[in-house]
Amino acid sequence: QKEVEQDPGPLSVPEGAIVSLNCTYSNSAFQYFMWYRQYSRKGPELLMYTYSSGNKEDGRFTAQVDKSSKYISLFIRDSQPSDSATYLCAMRKGSATNKLIFGTGTLLAVQP
């Protein structure tokens, strides 16, 4: 079993839809949770960064972490064609280790 599971998609939605992206994980030691957006042939761009459980909002993006369920989500409101990309979740166990564990990425296509 992988430490981090993410549905690879592809996920296709119409413009303006609310998108929900999710990851589950198996190791309760994860404390830092990140969402990255990666356009084709580009490096990943950090979208959201959260510590422990809770919600964080930034513009059209909301990140949720539920440590009791070992489940994290990224919501995109009013999705735009420019949001079409691969979304990667990533996790880190704490300050004692600096390795990131990535999900496989979800390919999102927002149709105009």
Add this chain to the structure above:
Amino acid sequence: GAVVSQHPSRVICKSGTSVKIECRSLDFQATTMFWYRQFPKQSLMLMATSNEGSKATYEQGVEKDKFLINHASLTLSTLTVTSAHPEDSSFYICSAEKGIQHGYTFGSGTRLTVV
């Protein structure tokens, strides 16, 4: 913010030659940088952790003699692919962390094609 610059963005080289990829943290010092490899439609695979002033730490299965890493300063790490072969063709990405509260910033990646 935290900016990481990676160069070159694309390189084509002949089989048997070596290629050097640079990763720079532009607005912060990075004692640790990371090198990843990414195959088409797959996630990032960590190759090695680059430590300033000391030897890099390689992940299992990564040939340290083929992928030479040098982290000579707090703002620069280099990855040299030695004696490159077509199977080394891939997308290589570096990352660095400004501080634990900032998360990791990635470079724009280098697409290596070995012909």
